[in-house]
Amino acid sequence: MKIQCHSRQLLEAVSLVSGVVPGNPTRPVLQQARLNATQDGLQVEATDLEVGLRVQVDEVMVEQEGSCLVSCARLLKILREFHDPEVVFEVDAAGQACIASGSAQFKLPTGPIDEFPEVDFSPPGPSMKMNREALLQTLNRVSVAAAKDATRFNMHSVLFDGQGDELRVVSTDGKRMAIGILPMTSDGKDSTPEGQHILPLKGVDLLSKILSSEDEEQVVFHLDKNEVTYVSDRVSLSCRLVEGKFPEYERAIPEKLENVYIVATEDLLVALRQARLMTTKETNSVRFLFGSNSATISSSASNVGESRVEFAVERVEGEDDEFSIHFNPDYLIELLNKIDNPKVRCGLRDGKTAGLFSIPDDEFSYRHIVMPLVVNEMQEA
Secondary structure, eight states: OOEEEEEHHHHHHHHHHOOOOOSSSSSSGGGEEEEEEEETTTEEEEESEEEEEEEESSSSEEEOEEEEEEEHHHHHHHTTOOOEEEEHHHHHHHHTTTEETEEEEEEEEEEGGGGGGOOOOOOOOEEEEEEEHHHHHHHHHHGSSSOOOOEEETTTEEEEEOOOOOEEEEEEEESEEEEEEOOOOOSSSOOOOEEEEEEHHHHHHHHHHHHOOOOSEEEEEEEEEEEEEESSSSSSEEEOOOOOOOOOGGGGGGOSSEEEEEHHHHHHHHHHHHHHHTSSSTTTEHHHHHHEEEEEOOOOOTTEEEEEEEOOOOOEEOOOOOEEEEHHHHHHHHHHHHOOSSEEEEEOOTTTTTEEEEOGTTTTTTTEEEEOOOOOOOHHH
């Protein structure tokens, strides 16, 4: 095997598949990437047995076809330090991978190619077609609410819930929940996928990276009961679905919200960041006090200090002179960083009921529900 290609393109391919490689694999071969060179180009592939990813590099001169396995992490480190635009990669007679760029030369041991698991990137299953930018925006908005603890399998994930010509994308960690809704159509004779499909968060993060670098206006996915696949001219992704039951998210959406306010996203974000400066890990809470045309966020902690920040609001529903509620500022900051809209709609009922944050002109396209923090009067004082 011997190829020559642009250093940057090979780096981008290896960097993308490195997101699949597990930190503590059950089998050593899973720490390696497979490079397969043919007259059609170079394919770089990795898998952790749950997620498989293959990236095509087309602008490559293949002098000798072949395949090899090398440490993905080590190869990535080497490519990051190359400054010459071209790189030569070959497997010598001793079976070592020789990598050269400019005046730098490296040799890496190769692994047994027959031990690398085969990944099927084209399983049968109903297809769904949707706008790439809309899907990418929805995934970025929704995945922020997923549980970060990988042991909570059914929450360390994102739900794809097919309902007719509509796809609901949902995530939750038990304290907050995000819901996005997208229109979808079928890409073939079969109808669009129906029912719930739980994607692991690792697969969703990889999918977001892939979509951000694609050019197509419309993208197509295939879903069956076991996995989801995405295939384009450049990238192939296969992701095994999470087994188990996703929480009944529709029951958690608050219906009657007596107090509704429209706030400039940047104003609220700045106020939260400032108020958060006077919190600690033990007292990570800020108090909102809403009026008819203004609101304040305050926080205090022993031996730290106090803060009070005022900002403008527009009350569109509600008659109370003042309304107060406590939230974890980190949750709100994370959702505001992803909402990608100049204004946010804040729907609230009382200090003990979840708040509903959405986009004013299209509130059902994205909804973010956050549970409040219950603070008794003695703590508040």
